[in-house]
Amino acid sequence: MRRTVSTLALLLIGLMLIGAVWQPHDPDAIDLSLRFAPPSLDHWLGTDQLGRDVLARLMIGGWRTVAVLGCVAAIGMVGGTVFGVAAAMLEGWRGALILRAGEMFIVVPTLVVALTAAAVFGLNPVTAGVAMGLAGIGPYTLFAHALARRLLAEPFVQAARAMGVGGSGLVVRHVVPNMAPVLFAHIGANAGLAVTAYAALAFLGLGADPSRPDWGAMLFEYRMFLFDHPLLMVWPGLAIAMVSATLNAVFDAH
């Protein structure tokens, strides 16, 4: 079961990465003679209101989603580790200050931070990913702090300290390598949430650029045809749900 889920997840991410370099058709090629074509051998998922290939657009959207996930995970990992370990190592007011700041940022919804960033700097996967990643630093700092505190009390770390290993040595050799996998799994458990949050952001169409199809933006575009062509809005929604469900399943098992 575990293996199946992991293989499926790798396959899915692989498919999404392929979208960066190859699509079955030009995702922006408009062909008005082919409007709302049903799925066929040539257009596997059919075409949209402008005759554009839905699968090609879905693949571009997939690649953009992976880019967001990469930014969120990288920033969460680095930020959480740095601040969490710093809070654990620095006793006294400096550590307390970091934790207080972390608590403060749990309150602000990720989506509101991302909305603000998109309004100020424009919406693209990198700004959205960076904003969502920064919004995650607060909670991840608290989580990493708890992990680091527990590790610092472990006998093997105490032994290393007794043998004269200094602060930076403890952190680099013992604390960070042992907490990184746990923190990564914790961030991964929220990756599904990042997928749906980015979809909501793109749905709101902040600075939407129709030549750059995001899954959420496709939902926004295709919702107009809910009554006559409901199949169109099924594909991007299904893509979001599949990726999000797979990510949840992979990291839930930890």
Place this chain on the structure above:
Amino acid sequence: MTLPARITLRTVTSLLVISLLAFAVISAMPSDPVAIAIRAWNLPSDGATVAGLRAQWELDRPFIERYGSWLARFVRGDWGISFRTGEPVLAEFLQRLPLTMTMALSGLALAPLLAVPLGFFAALRPSGLIDRATRGLAVFIQAVPSIWLGLILLYVLGVQLRWIRPFTRDWTGLILPVALIALHSLAVLTRVYRRDLLEVTRQPFFRTALAKGLTRSAALWRHGHAHALYAMISAFRAEASWAVGSTAALEVLFGLPGIGQFLVESIAARDYPVLQAYVMVVAAWLLVLNAGVALCLGWLGPRPA
């Protein structure tokens, strides 16, 4: 310091820090507000107007001074004029806020009411029907974006079955968004409550209670409920943040004139008094909610075993 005083102090400092950060980010906006205002309000773009607006908005003063005078005006109720509508921002927010709050708060209030019985029966019979159903719901709801689920419900209930009339202006238009928020919170809170109830069943005192002749359900309620409620209230914070964050997308989807819709309409116009006001309102709202949760937890006392 007493608990309420400490919580108030923390809430106010948090709000100040968030307002400073938001002000800094919005001030870093690459486009020039004077140019936007001149375009939006059809003012003559001569040197006098530009200089006048720059002086009025104190754009040539240092950042911290600008923040100070913005804060003073904000507290007095002067939230600025929207670039897009030319109306005071505060009036617009006061008109739209009740809808957004009704939507998010009724969804959030419904969830714990249903989560306690559902979670209780799920824990009473692990792997029973209710347990499996709530697990399925949780897996489903965490993966499926609420906007898509909303679209599907619109199609099934509105187009196929014709049970609801979508996009009405009266309260029935709120049914679907409230249900979507409630469903998400319900799924998460039920699992949290169930998990912590089951944790209690592994404790020695639970076995003692059973040995003394209590039925499983009575023992669970008497010894597990307070413990699990504590975890559920903590999880409620994250849910509240999710609910408030997702109101914007739901308002746009269902065509509801709340503050999220106002923000989305304003963003294309780089309307930053509105943006700043939105961040402040959402932050204040969630901070007050969190303070309420913290008070609740304080009132419940230290976490039971």
